[in-house]
Amino acid sequence: MGGEWQLASSISEAWRFRGLHTAQAHPVGAFARPDWIPARVPGSVHADLIRAGLIADPNFGLASLEAEWVSARQWVYRRTFCLELSPSPRLHLCFEGADHGGEVYLNGEWLGSLAGTHTPVRLEVSGLDPDREHLLVVILPEPPAEAGQLGRTSQTQTLKPRAGYWWDFGARLVHVGLWRGVSLQADAGTALLDIWPRVTLAPDLNSAKVEVRAQLEGNAAVPVTFDLIHPDGRTETQTAVQTGEGQSSSFDLPDPQLWWPAQLGAQPLYTLRASVPGDSPQERRFGVRQVALIHNAESSARGARPYTLEVNGQPLYLRGFNLAPTDLIPGRDGMPDRERVLVTYALAAHANLLRVNGVGPVASRAILDACDEGGLLIWQEMPLTSSGTDNVPPHNPAFLAHLERDLPALVRHLRCHPCVVLLGGGNELTDERRVPVTGAEPTLQRMAQIVDTLDGTRPWLPSSPSGPEYDLSLEVAVNRPHDLHDVHGPWHYRGTDSYALHSVNRALAHTEFGCQAAPREATLHRYLTAGPLWPVDDRNPQVVHHGEWWLMHHRIEEVFGPVDDLSLYVLLTQAVQGDVLRHALLRNRARQGECSVSLVWQLNEPWPNAHNTSLIDYDLKPKLAYSRCREANAPTALDLGLAAPVADEHLILRPQVLAEVAGTGQLTLTLHTVSGMSLFHETRPLIWPAAPRSLTLTLPDQPALLRAELYSGAGTHLLARTEHWVARAQPQPFAALAQLPRTSLTAEQRGGQLSVHNSGAVAAPWVSVEAPAGATELFSDNGFALLPGETRELEVSLQTVAGAAWSGELTVRSVNADPVEVIWAEAVGGEQLRGQA
Structure with a gap:
């Protein structure tokens, strides 16, 4: 029942007076006929009004202020339908969630009420005439009068999310709509409402038990068939008889494939499929893990x-x-x-x-x-x-x-x-x-x-x-x-x-x-x-x-x-x-x-x-x-232990490696002026984990770039890099960075990398690489500094929001460099967004 519906507004219960819940057509008369607009279900009233041109998109300018009236209305959804299901003893109209609640009318007769924002409701409509067109109308009341970010939690009355009532990260847009699915569901006398694989993993992790539970509605006792599909596709099947919601059967997993967080292992997923005679099967994916x-x-x-x-x-x-x-x-x-x-x-x-x-x-x-x-x-x-x-x-x-x-x-x-x-x-x-x-x-x-x-x-x-x-x-x-x-x-x-x-x-x-x-x-x-x-x-x-x-x-x-x-x-x-x-x-x-x-x-x-x-x-x-x-x-990060990026005269460093595994390497520390002159350079061996050893640097009069690079024990592989602009503690300590002379950046694609070069005579602080709207982007670094003559090679991953490869214009800028445009062509064999380290 998802897809195209129609939508009309109502001040209070004007919909009842005008018969919007009982009639599909309204004659010409003294009262204006309702102005129905196309609506989508699942969806939101605000989104339908934007598509119809009745409100400006609240994201732009001050337009959200002109959309606040939406939550002061009741909203009438309607559609017609004909039965396209095979004849069945029972038929239910099912709502997965309506924000916030509502009343349902079928062919002009009240059918039932919808619960709050999150709660599914099933309304029986068995015996519907298969040879006629049916009118379904859903009335959504005004959203409850909850508080925004500033109010009294003690007076909260619902579990409707309050973000839209105004929060510091958004405007006041109190959501309303049939925002979850609507469907007609037929069964032969028993409906399978929900299934739950409850996993118990043995302490030694070498075995697990999966208790499978099903929530049924209808006949007191029916056979429930459970299929457990392993990550490798292997299937086990059991059939049991159960009533209500509770343990129905269980599967033993002698050597389970464990589900792990991303950094610790793989994420194999099992699937539980359940079915009862005369109803559609249901599936749930799950993982074997304990927390x-x-x-x-x-x-x-x-x-x-x-x-x-x-x-x-x-x-x-x-x-x-x-x-x-x-x-x-x-x-x-x-x-x-x-x-x-x-x-x-x-x-x-x-x-x-x-x-x-x-x-x-x-x-x-x-x-x-x-x-x-x-x-x-x-x-x-x-x-x-x-x-x-x-x-x-x-x-x-x-x-x-x-x-x-x-x-x-x-x-x-x-x-x-x-x-x-x-x-x-x-x-x-x-x-x-x-x-x-x-x-x-x-x-x-x-x-x-x-x-x-x-x-x-x-x-x-x-x-x-x-x-x-x-x-x-x-x-x-x-x-x-x-x-x-x-x-x-x-x-x-x-x-x-x-x-x-x-x-x-x-x-x-x-x-x-x-x-x-x-x-x-x-x-x-x-x-x-x-x-x-x-x-x-x-x-x-x-x-x-x-x-x-x-x-x-x-x-x-x-x-x-x-x-x-x-x-x-x-x-x-x-x-x-x-x-x-x-x-x-x-x-x-x-x-x-x-x-x-x-x-x-x-x-x-x-x-x-x-x-x-x-x-x-x-x-x-x-x-x-x-x-x-x-x-x-x-996984391997450099911490210089700075109390702050400013100090009176001497900056105290406590360099250490924060890593998930022990290791050894070479740490290079440098301090440079904005012109690139070296004020300090040191390379020292480093073992981790270990307590940091303090190092004191004298700060110059003007801001300087402090950089640390960690290389593998052989000194050939860069493990981590960090850089900080540091300065003496004084009013406007970094004013010189905002007033730097101009420099010039160049950028070019080299395979799957973007090469950015500072060809000027002063540093380019906070170099930013940007793709336009519509592209998701990940660069191996961003917001970095380039000293005069330096080049940085960046790994690049660009995709559309839907996940396809993206090509187009990138912009490279800095606080003291004019933007540089570079055309990025899809790199053969380029990494996906998630894969970049």
């Missing part, structure tokens, strides 16, 4: 909960990103492709975990399938979140009733996916004193009971942060570091002071921290269309509208001096975002025996922002910080 949270020595000593994730007995250091909603309008075309691109970007940045927090909807099927196949872990919180005024979980009867009705569907949506390794009650939930909740909180306790009943195979966290401190603060880090368990923050760029908190952090889990930046200049030009782009501060209404919490022009000028050029401004914001996030990630990773989790806020944004904490802008373009996070998370 647990365990203590490290420090979490045990502090009396904290365990934060170290263990997969198949292997402890992991969790590094990755918080995932925001993919789009505020989930009915847009190409959403599954966009979601798969985000998973690919995360894997290419060496992430092993995405936290899908309670601000947005749970991970989609496309995201879950991509993570199952790619080995990227998911920490999924239920759609419940903080609100600023209070963050107290709701106890009101309406919410508790919705919880009982709607939470089971979310658990069933998630439980077969091996990538989902952690479940949580919500984001940033606290008591009245802003102390993070514990498992004893009544609403969270009930959520945990429901999850345990329907799953029980994954660790559960009531919320994040989990306290006893909520924020990473300097006072606590210095005086009470034992109270830093799972903490959030900071998120704002504060000039050269941005590094201090991360340098003293002692948290066991740092599950949200960030730094803002502008997106690509091309992205700004594409979406900020309501006037001039400059100035990029609170004097510009559309800049405020597209990210009012993240303005940073004043901070950029504190560090770089006056900046009045948009291109320069964009590169500087992206440069500092990358520097701060790399510093935070490396400081956490260097404490790996103490810190178990390090997650950047945020990977993506669901709406185009002028400033935002995302690493990937709305057009799926990585900011320069993406490369710095990729560098810090790489």
